[in-house]
Amino acid sequence: MEFDFTQLPAADRYRLLTNFVGPRPIALVTTRSANGQGNAAPMSFFNVFAHEPPIVIIGFSARPDGSEKDTLVNLRRSGEFCVNMVDLELSEAMILCGVNFASDVDETEFSGLATSPCRQIDARFVTRTPCAMECRVERIIDYPRRAIVLGEVVEMTVRDDCMDAQGRYVDPGVYQPLARLHADNYIVADRQFELKKPEAMTRHEVGQSAATPGPARSTKDIR
Numbered sequence: 001m002e003f004d005f006t007q008l009p010a011a012d013r014y015r016l017l018t019n020f021v022g023p024r025p026i027a028l029v030t031t032r033s034a035n036g037q038g039n040a041a042p043m044s045f046f047n048v049f050a051h052e053p054p055i056v057i058i059g060f061s062a063r064p065d066g067s068e069k070d071t072l073v074n075l076r077r078s079g080e081f082c083v084n085m086v087d088l089e090l091s092e093a094m095i096l097c098g099v100n101f102a103s104d105v106d107e108t109e110f111s112g113l114a115t116s117p118c119r120q121i122d123a124r125f126v127t128r129t130p131c132a133m134e135c136r137v138e139r140i141i142d143y144p145r146r147a148i149v150l151g152e153v154v155e156m157t158v159r160d161d162c163m164d165a166q167g168r169y170v171d172p173g174v175y176q177p178l179a180r181l182h183a184d185n186y187i188v189a190d191r192q193f194e195l196k197k198p199e200a201m202t203r204h205e206v207g208q209s210a211a212t213p214g215p216a217r218s219t220k221d222i223r
């Protein structure tokens with residue numbers, strides 16, 4: 001099967017892209033409105049794209065009537081938002097937060113999610129989230145009825161039981177993020193395994209030293 005994306009209607013592109021690009025991690029994004037109202041919405045057009053600077057990216061679409069979602073309105077105004085990672089425990093509440101409520105509804109209250117004040121930004125984070133990332137808007141790329149938001153992470157709050165005692169690595173038995181597949185299908189990262197580059201391959205690697213770039217080799221040599 002072949003699909004010419006330059007000819008396809010947007011709904012078909014959406015279906016195909018979200019069928020195959022997955023699982024996509026879910027950011028439950030919390031913000032605050034101009035009148036102090038809290039807001040929460042799940043976003044699966046989301047990921048981390050750099051660590052220096054630490055940048056997360058979220059893709060927003062408009063509501064069917066063309067209006068902007070509350071999350072986008074709020075973060076445009078405040079320049080701040082918090083990404084709450086979602087696990088199975090938070091899944092039912094996350095789905096409720098995805099209902100297109102009017103802007104005077106705080107989805108965390110509606111769904112019974114306890115929240116705590118963020119440390120560096122004016123928003124609240126979900127108290128039971130495995131990991132909350134407080135972000136400042138780095139830039140917004142606008143398209144018709146769409147926007148891509150780049151946020152710089154300024155603070156991370158991790159639920160203690162998710163990490164080893166040194167605070168270095170997650171405990172994969174505890175932190176099992178929920179991710180979205182196609183349509184209403186989700187998956188939990190509960191079957192993890194290690195995959196390492198074979199030691200013998202290290203001699204083929206280029207550019208591993210900051211001082212002296214390694215010799216260029218063709219992929220033919222490596223096979």
Ligand SMILES: Cc1cc2nc3c(=O)[nH]c(=O)nc-3n(C[C@H](O)[C@H](O)[C@H](O)COP(=O)(O)O)c2cc1C
Nearest residue numbers: 041042043044045059060061069070071098099100
């Ligand atoms: C799992 C999940 C992922 C979603 N991902 C996105 C997304 O990436 N971008 C988007 O614009 N809407 C996404 N939505 C829809 C919004 O969450 C929904 O429109 C929400 O009501 C917006 O709330 P707000 O108006 O308070 O911002 C998603 C919904 C669910 C349930």
